Amino acid sequence: MPKLLLCLLLLPGLAHAEASRIISLAPHITEILFAIGAGDQVVGVDEASDYPEAATELPKIANYRSLNLERILALKPDLVVAWQSAQSLQVAPLVQLGIRVEYSEPKRLEDFGDELLRFGRLTGNQQQAQQVAEHYNRTLHALRQRYRDTAPVKVFYQLSDMPLMSASQHTWMGQAVALCGGDSITANSPTPYPQIDPEFVLAQDPEVILAESPQAMQRWQAWPALTAVSQKQLFTIDVDTLHRFSPRTPGGIATLCRLLELAREHQPNTD
Structure with a gap:
């Protein structure tokens, strides 16, 4: 039985597919998605997402107080990305409905490169995410070196x-x-x-x-x-x-x- 379960877990169809209809519930999440080349996969954003300019043209489905669940469901998302400490309770109904929810809340400056790579895997944009992460890490390291003393x-x-x-x-x-x-x-x-x-x-x-x-x-x-x-x-x-x-x-x-x-x-x- 353990071997059978392992085989089932390894089947491609049972793994999470790369998201193609994404909803972002925070401005930093929206910026990440567009930066790694996943902008065309974003179908809805929160009201504060104002960068890049293309994000301002997308349907607004949330603000800092609440989510518009009806509009979110109408957009048929296969991935919702939320800010965990502020929105975990708000997205609970989506989780109960079986919609995939991921969270983004890096705590340290050093963690953000890994966050970019994670978004790349979620969206199928690994190559561009890798490039953005490397540039971020290089720039951050250069700043630390310049101002450390x-x-x-x-x-x-x-x-x-x-x-x-x-x-x-x-x-x-x-x-x-x-x-x-x-x-x-x-x-x-x-x-x-x-x-x-x-x-x-x-x-x-x-x-x-x-x-x-x-x-x-x-x-x-x-x-x-x-x-x-x-x-x-x-x-x-x-x-x-x-x-x-x-x-x-x-x-x-x-x-x-x-x-x-x-x-x-x-x-x-x-x-």
């Missing part, structure tokens, strides 16, 4: 203004700051995305404050003695490349590293 820069990474939130060292953004030689004032937070008081930031006196827009950092102008303010180092960042784990992430990290290099120019010379 740089002087630390004290950073406040502002995720949101109301409420005031940041990111720990275990998040994608926290890892990016560390790679660039940044010393995040919330790196050791026990929660991934801590909500903090302005007084904490003032006490830490960061050299650099990062946020998605100048308007989001307007409050800090009320404290001209704050180092980041006095040195005019309130820098805007591209949240799409830093908050989404995608093949564009190394480009976002490179830009972040260049901003911290500007801050190092204002540091006192210790030679």
Whole structure:
């Protein structure tokens, strides 16, 4: 009996076929699929999937709050890819209906190359996925080598203004700051995305404050003695490349590293 079961499991018809009608439920998933050459296999995306431009033309079947199950079923997907920590409960009805659901939630910058390869296997685009993964890994390695011995820069990474939130060292953004030689004032937070008081930031006196827009950092102008303010180092960042784990992430990290290099120019010379 064990041999018979093994033979059955090895039959090609019983293995998962390469997906041809894919639904993506998160922007980073959509970017991955298009980057590895599976864009033509995507039949539906979430409302926040705005890159590449071709993704904006696809049916919108979900937002950050809910899924439109009726529209999803009408598209007859053979694969739904979801963001596990945020959407596992939302996709439970699809699993119960027998629709194949895979999850994407890489935790570390180093894991993303493997994630690209996994998507290649799921979609039958192994060759292009391999090329994208190799480019990602090379670029990430080059950035680590370039900035590994740089002087630390004290950073406040502002995720949101109301409420005031940041990111720990275990998040994608926290890892990016560390790679660039940044010393995040919330790196050791026990929660991934801590909500903090302005007084904490003032006490830490960061050299650099990062946020998605100048308007989001307007409050800090009320404290001209704050180092980041006095040195005019309130820098805007591209949240799409830093908050989404995608093949564009190394480009976002490179830009972040260049901003911290500007801050190092204002540091006192210790030679």
